[in-house]
Amino acid sequence: MAKKSFPLSKVYCLLEPGPVVLVTTTRKGQANIMAMSWYTMMEFEPPTVGCIISNRNYTFDILKVTKECAINIPTVELAEKVVACGNTSGQGVDKFRTFGLTPAPASRVAAPLIAECYANLECAVMDTRMVNKYNFFILEVLKAWIDPSRKDPRTIHHLGRGAFMVAGEVIKLPSKMK
Amino acid sequence: MAKKSFPLSKVYCLLEPGPVVLVTTTRKGQANIMAMSWYTMMEFEPPTVGCIISNRNYTFDILKVTKECAINIPTVELAEKVVACGNTSGQGVDKFRTFGLTPAPASRVAAPLIAECYANLECAVMDTRMVNKYNFFILEVLKAWIDPSRKDPRTIHHLGRGAFMVAGEVIKLPSKMK
Numbered sequence: 025m026a027k028k029s030f031p032l033s034k035v036y037c038l039l040e041p042g043p044v045v046l047v048t049t050t051r052k053g054q055a056n057i058m059a060m061s062w063y064t065m066m067e068f069e070p071p072t073v074g075c076i077i078s079n080r081n082y083t084f085d086i087l088k089v090t091k092e093c094a095i096n097i098p099t100v101e102l103a104e105k106v107v108a109c110g111n112t113s114g115q116g117v118d119k120f121r122t123f124g125l126t127p128a129p130a131s132r133v134a135a136p137l138i139a140e141c142y143a144n145l146e147c148a149v150m151d152t153r154m155v156n157k158y159n160f161f162i163l164e165v166l167k168a169w170i171d172p173s174r175k176d177p178r179t180i181h182h183l184g185r186g187a188f189m190v191a192g193e194v195i196k197l198p199s200k201m202k
Numbered sequence: 203m204a205k206k207s208f209p210l211s212k213v214y215c216l217l218e219p220g221p222v223v224l225v226t227t228t229r230k231g232q233a234n235i236m237a238m239s240w241y242t243m244m245e246f247e248p249p250t251v252g253c254i255i256s257n258r259n260y261t262f263d264i265l266k267v268t269k270e271c272a273i274n275i276p277t278v279e280l281a282e283k284v285v286a287c288g289n290t291s292g293q294g295v296d297k298f299r300t301f302g303l304t305p306a307p308a309s310r311v312a313a314p315l316i317a318e319c320y321a322n323l324e325c326a327v328m329d330t331r332m333v334n335k336y337n338f339f340i341l342e343v344l345k346a347w348i349d350p351s352r353k354d355p356r357t358i359h360h361l362g363r364g365a366f367m368v369a370g371e372v373i374k375l376p377s378k379m380k
Contacts, residue, residue, distance in 0.1 A: 034362070040239045041359035041367050042220010059379070061218045064242040066254055066336055074252065074338065076244055100373070107375045154332065158244055158340070160252065181219035181359070181369070184212070186377030189219050191359070192370025195278070197285045199364030201237070 030168040035071035043179035046096040048135045049086040056114035058083040061182045071165035082114040091149040092133040096141035100178045100190050132166040142174045208346040213249035221357035224274040226313045227264040234292035236261040239360045249343040260292040269327040270311040274319035278356045278368050310344040320352040
């Protein structure tokens with residue numbers, strides 16, 4: 025399914041509910057994938073995302089050097105591959121090939137997008153001042169993509185130790201909140 | 203229902219899936235409640251939470267002065283009250299009384315807990331260096347409480363403009379992740 029461009033002003037709608045995401049990076053022709061749940065929106069526009077990427081992860085070293093990544097949002101159909109990515113270090117392993125995921129070119133960053141994910145956010149590191157103390161990177165989303173055919177995507181939300189809550193029904197209330 | 207103490211080492215299991223939470227504060231005998239979705243776990247132990255609290259919110263001023271708050275986790279039964287809290291400023295309004303929520307004493311902070319929420323986290327502000335630029339507070343969870351009778355709590359997850367995803371089924375996979 026061809027993805028279409030997604031408005032940057034609505035990126036918060038994708039990340040605010042807290043799905044597990046897959047962070048892709050690349051360096052010297054080798055791409056990597058990391059599962060991540062510890063992140064938050066920080067600003068609506070430009071969409072700004074703060075995230076914890078442990079210095080024990082291979083992605084930490086790549087991100088410090090290349091200063092760019094993509095955030096890919098999987099749904100429950102990909103849950104086993106998400107766990108496989110989380111269980112493995114990318115050092116010396118091609119996770120795309122090993123776990124049967126398809127790299128797709130991004131438009132603004134060198135990191136590949138994951139074709140199977142219903143949404144993809146191309147990101148640049150914009151602030152590293154909290155990296156040394158907290159492993160906390162601040163990213164700006166430069167470009168967003170979405171699969172327009174996916175309504176109410178069944179994202180997965182980590183509850184710890186391999187338990188995931190799968191997104192359920194959607195309710196609407198008269199909120200003035202953005 | 204009497205709540206029981208909840209291990210600090212498991213607090214991430216409550217916040218990592220990304221539920222909307224209610225932040226309570228108090229100053230000069232007046233308590234306030236704010237709805238919040240922009241936060242992330244930052245460390246397992248002591249449990250550390252980073253959160254965006256806009257300087258347009260009344261809670262921002264209280265938190266800067268008192269340096270403590272509670273994070274209360276509601277379920278879908280409280281969704282209308284959560285939205286009501288989000289739609290209203292606490293300046294001059296007693297949200298507990300107005301919206302029919304019950305304040306309960308905390309053990310480590312002056313901020314009241316919300317009795318109707320299934321879990322409550324008592325927090326102290328531990329780092330304000332990112333407040334001026336990003337409205338980003340870093341909190342340490344000092345004490346956690348949970349209602350032991352609530353299994354698979356149906357938390358709500360904000361999708362923007364009053365749409366909320368309600369927590370669905372739970373699946374288990376052989377993850378090595380904590």
